[in-house]
Amino acid sequence: MSAVIPLHGGNRFQEARRLGVSEESVLDASASLVPFPLPRRLRRCLMKALDGSALRDYPDVSHRCFREAIGKWHRVDPSMVLPGNGAAELFTWAARDAASEGVSTLPVPGFVDYVRALCCWNATYSFQQLPLSWSSKAPQHFPVGPSTEVIWITNPHNPTGQLWSRSSMEDLLKRYRLVICDEAFLPIVPNGEMQSLLPLVGDYSNLIVIRSLTKLFGIAGLRLGYAISTPERLNRWSQWRDPWPLNGLAVAAGTMLVSDHLFLKHWIARVNRWVECEGAWLHSQLESSHSLSPCPSSANYFLAHSDSSLVPLREQLARQGVLLRDCRSFEGLDERWLRIGLQNKAGNRRIIEAIKNVS
Ligand SMILES: Cc1ncc(COP(=O)(O)O)c(C=O)c1O
Structure with a gap:
């Protein structure tokens, strides 16, 4: 187990190295980013900037x-x-x-x-x-x-x-x-x-x-x-x-x-729908898992707790390639707390499966 308690989530690279697996195989729910594929227009924009003078x-x-x-x-x-x-x-x-x-x-x-x-x-x-x-x-x-x-x-x-x-x-x-x-x-x-x-x-x-x-x-x-x-x-x-x-x-x-602004409006509406639908699904599944009690959340992450230490659960999930946020670095929280970043449909199901495999 890692001796150092991370200050932030999103350490996919270090965790993959520690676990001896490829970065791509790891589901990083320790950071809370919108998991949609990059907008195509963003790829096009970056390519155009590269071909232009953005680097020079x-x-x-x-x-x-x-x-x-x-x-x-x-x-x-x-x-x-x-x-x-x-x-x-x-x-x-x-x-x-x-x-x-x-x-x-x-x-x-x-x-x-x-x-x-x-x-x-x-x-x-x-x-x-x-x-x-x-x-x-x-x-x-x-x-x-x-x-x-x-x-x-x-x-x-x-x-x-x-x-x-x-x-x-x-x-x-x-x-x-x-x-x-x-x-x-x-x-x-x-x-x-x-x-x-x-x-x-x-x-x-x-x-x-x-x-x-x-x-x-x-x-x-x-x-x-x-x-x-x-x-x-x-x-x-x-x-x-x-x-x-x-x-x-x-x-x-x-x-x-x-x-x-039209693109922004559609993107944000899609993100909000994802939080609404997938958030409700993940919250209810976590609640019925009996390993963790998720707190109500308006956002794309859930704080969850248990009466006993969640360090072993976090590590067992990591061994299945699912990273959750260790909360010991948050003032006022301890090893009984974890934070889970909402993923896409497949990712959320993978989190729940991994929890079921442990309990
Ligand atoms: C509440 C909050 N604000 C700001 C940030 C950092 O944002 P940025 O990636 O834009 O530096 C984070 C990153 O985790 C965060 O959790």
Whole structure:
């Protein structure tokens, strides 16, 4: 068994090596990416960019076309958009602002990368323990936390899949000097956009919304995210980071993916239907497996628990080529918790079969 507890899911390469199997034979449900085949137009776009100047030339430092396309999609001015090398890169700059405002509140269990980002700037933070049981995947009221200067929200929350209501987060904008809201998974959630804080960015200069394209399109290797906030804040971040954080292929792909609104609408509707149908199926099968109790989730992943350690189950599934997320690296969770990323129909059936083979 691996002695090192991974900080993130999505370690297909290391796990395949550890298990002595090919990467292709492994079903990676430890990361939570949309599992559809890449859109054909994305392949075409990348080929065109390769044949053109995307590799030879430096990328446009202003990312003007990409920012305009994102701005049109979310109905904000392009000056309020900053593309990043994945959402993760942008957390680093949000954390620098957080450090200068004061102490950050981090709801836990939560996404560990915020701690990494805050540690870059020696920022102080404290944890807000979230309740570990809830009864519905419907939008919930975000619980009142400690009085600090900054709060980091993940909507839907990772690893729990809880969807926070916009109205409860609006209160936070009045309580905290800075609110950083990570909406990396929000477009994947059916009706999730109704809880987005994006419509409020024009009214609140203390709000940063960070989004990712890597989950929605299953392109984690390309690295594409963006922040939406005040132009002053984003200009400041631009001065801090290296001049070309996004490569030319990623910029070409990102611009193409968000420019055609009809394509976007159809893609998101298909993703939402998958979460609705396959999510319900996987949840009910996990419930009846008796090995795990899945929590209600609005998102494309389920947190599941048991009364005893799930480390042996996780390892037995890995031996069958099915990787689930070890949750021991989440503050507040232990070996009795696992997170399962929703797969396509065949993948979800493979997960359930593998669990049945163990129990
Ligand atoms: C909640 C959350 N936000 C952001 C990210 C990172 O997104 P990106 O791949 O765009 O850096 C992750 C990755 O797992 C995540 O779980």
